[in-house]
Amino acid sequence: MxxxxxxxxxxxxxxxxxxxxxxxxxxxxxxxxxxxxxxxxxxxxxxxxxxxxxxxxxxxxxxxxxxxxxxxxxxxxxxxxxxxxxxxxxxxxxxxxxxxxxxxxxxxxxxxxxxxxxxxxxxxxxxxxxxxxxxxxxxxxxxxxxxxxxxxxxxxxxxxxxxxxxxxxxxxxxxxxxxxNAQAITVLHDTGEGAGSVRDTREVCVGTALYCWASLLNHSCQPNTTASFQGTRITLRATEPIPAGEQVLHCYGPHWSRQCVGDRRKSLQTQYYFWCECSACVREGGEGSPAPQAQFLCRPCGSALSLEEGGYRCVRCAQLVPPQSLQQQLQQLRLQMEGAGNMDSTHTDTALAQLQQCQADAQSLLPAQHPLHGEIDDSLARVYATHGEWGAAAQHLQRSVHAVELQYGTGSVELAQQLLKLAQVLFNSRSVCEAESVIDRAIPLLTTHYGADHDTVAELRAMNSCLRSLPGRR
Structure with a gap:
C-alpha cells in the first residue's frame, strides 16, 4: 500500500x-x-x-x-x-x-x-x-x-x-x-372536518430540515423511536423500553405498516444504497415468514382469491379474475367513499346512504383485515356525529380503531389520533366509563408521540377532569 x-x-x-x-x-x-x-x-x-x-x-x-x-x-x-x-x-x-x-x-x-x-x-x-x-x-x-x-x-x-x-x-x-437524511417536519393539523367538538386531525408535512444528530441514527422499518416537532426543534422519544447497549433506531421513511418488505427494501436500496436487514424485514422476508394475506374476495362464493400468474384465482370455486378488474373495483370504492366524505352538512343523508353502500360493496370484495373497512367506518362515524347520533358514531369509531391498530400497531401515532376522536365522541355521548377508559389509553400514546404539553394531551386531561367532576363521582 x-x-x-x-x-x-x-x-x-x-x-x-x-x-x-x-x-x-x-x-x-x-x-x-x-x-x-x-x-x-x-x-x-x-x-x-x-x-x-x-x-x-x-x-x-x-x-x-x-x-x-x-x-x-x-x-x-x-x-x-x-x-x-x-x-x-x-x-x-x-x-x-x-x-x-x-x-x-x-x-x-x-x-x-x-x-x-x-x-x-x-x-x-x-x-x-x-x-x-x-x-x-x-x-x-x-x-x-x-x-x-x-x-x-x-x-x-x-x-x-x-x-x-x-x-x-x-x-x-x-x-x-x-x-x-433530511427529516420531514410534520405537524398535527386540524382538517376542519368532523362535527362540533369532534376534531379530525391529520399529520401534514410543512418542510424539510437537516438534523445532524438525528442523521446519526440507523434505520429500522419498525423503529423504537418517534419524532415530533415544535417549530424547527425536533424531539425524539422512545416508543418502547430500550435496554442499555441496544441501538436507538429511527425510520428513514419506509415503514412496515405502510409498505411490503419488497417495496421497502427497494426504496432504501435506491435512496440509501443498503439492503435492509432490520427485524421487520428479516421477519417478513425470511423463509419462515407467514403466508401473505388475501387481498380480495370472490364475489360469487365469498372465499379468498389467491394471486397467481394471469390473475387472482378463487381457492374454492377456482374462478380466475383479472387483476385489472379488481383494481378498478377497489378504485371505484375509494372514489365513492371520498365523494361521500366531501359532501357538506346539508347532504348528510345522501352521504350516509352512499357510505353504507360502500360498506356493503367492500364486505363482498375485501377481506375483513383490509384497511379500507376501517376508513369507511371512520367516514360513517363522522356523518353520524354530524347528525348528533353519538352512539352510532362511537360504534363505527370502535371498529375503525380496531382496524387501525391491526394495520399500524398498538404504539402507532395513527392509533393515538383515532383514540382521540373516539374519546371526543364518547365524551359527547355521556358514556362516562367508556370515555375515561379510552382517554386513559390515548394520553400515554399522544404523550409519547407529541409530548406532555401538546394541545391534544391538554384537551384529554381537561375532558377527564370534567368527567370526574360529574355528580355522583369521586
Missing amino acids: AGMQGPGHEWRRRCRLHWRHMPDLQRRRFTSNTRLGPLLRLARRWLRPADTAVLDELCASWRADKDRSTALDLKQRGNDSFKARDYLQALSLYTKGLRYMPADSPECALLYANRSAALYQLHRYQSPQQRFVCAASAAALCWALQHRRPQGDGVGTLGQGARLAALGVAVLRHMLQLQC
Whole structure:
C-alpha cells in the first residue's frame, strides 16, 4: 500500500506547523468558534501562496489507480468492522476505500459519511488542532474553486485547479447526499372536518430540515423511536423500553405498516444504497415468514382469491379474475367513499346512504383485515356525529380503531389520533366509563408521540377532569 499513502500526511504536517506557530490568542479564538463560516475565514488567514503551491505539488505527485470493485469491498469490510464496534479498523477500511473509489461515483458520499460515523464513535471531533487541519483543507479547496480555472487545451491536460475542482465535486456530492437524511417536519393539523367538538386531525408535512444528530441514527422499518416537532426543534422519544447497549433506531421513511418488505427494501436500496436487514424485514422476508394475506374476495362464493400468474384465482370455486378488474373495483370504492366524505352538512343523508353502500360493496370484495373497512367506518362515524347520533358514531369509531391498530400497531401515532376522536365522541355521548377508559389509553400514546404539553394531551386531561367532576363521582 506504499503507493496509496496520498498527500494527506504531508498536508496535515504542514497545517500542524501553522498551528504550533499560531499565537495563543488566535488559537483561543479558533477553538471557541463552532460555526463553519468563521472557522474557514480564520483558517484562510493562515494560508500562504506557498501553502497552495505545496498542495499543488502534492496532488501532482499523487497517483492512485481507481478500482470501484475494490472500493466497494473495502466499504463492506468497513461496515462489518463497524457493526463489530471495531471503529479504528472501520476507519482505516473506509479511508482506503475512498482512495480506490472514482471521484465521480455516488458511493464516495457514503464512504465519507461512514468515515465520519467511525470518527464520531472514536470521539475524534473535539481536537482543536484536527479542526484547524480540516478547516485549512476546506479553505484551500474554496480558494481553488473561486480563483482557478482548468489549464490546457480542450480535454487534454488539466491543471491543479481542475484536480481540486474534481475534489470539490466529490465534497459537494457528499453534501447533496445529506438530503437523503433530511427529516420531514410534520405537524398535527386540524382538517376542519368532523362535527362540533369532534376534531379530525391529520399529520401534514410543512418542510424539510437537516438534523445532524438525528442523521446519526440507523434505520429500522419498525423503529423504537418517534419524532415530533415544535417549530424547527425536533424531539425524539422512545416508543418502547430500550435496554442499555441496544441501538436507538429511527425510520428513514419506509415503514412496515405502510409498505411490503419488497417495496421497502427497494426504496432504501435506491435512496440509501443498503439492503435492509432490520427485524421487520428479516421477519417478513425470511423463509419462515407467514403466508401473505388475501387481498380480495370472490364475489360469487365469498372465499379468498389467491394471486397467481394471469390473475387472482378463487381457492374454492377456482374462478380466475383479472387483476385489472379488481383494481378498478377497489378504485371505484375509494372514489365513492371520498365523494361521500366531501359532501357538506346539508347532504348528510345522501352521504350516509352512499357510505353504507360502500360498506356493503367492500364486505363482498375485501377481506375483513383490509384497511379500507376501517376508513369507511371512520367516514360513517363522522356523518353520524354530524347528525348528533353519538352512539352510532362511537360504534363505527370502535371498529375503525380496531382496524387501525391491526394495520399500524398498538404504539402507532395513527392509533393515538383515532383514540382521540373516539374519546371526543364518547365524551359527547355521556358514556362516562367508556370515555375515561379510552382517554386513559390515548394520553400515554399522544404523550409519547407529541409530548406532555401538546394541545391534544391538554384537551384529554381537561375532558377527564370534567368527567370526574360529574355528580355522583369521586
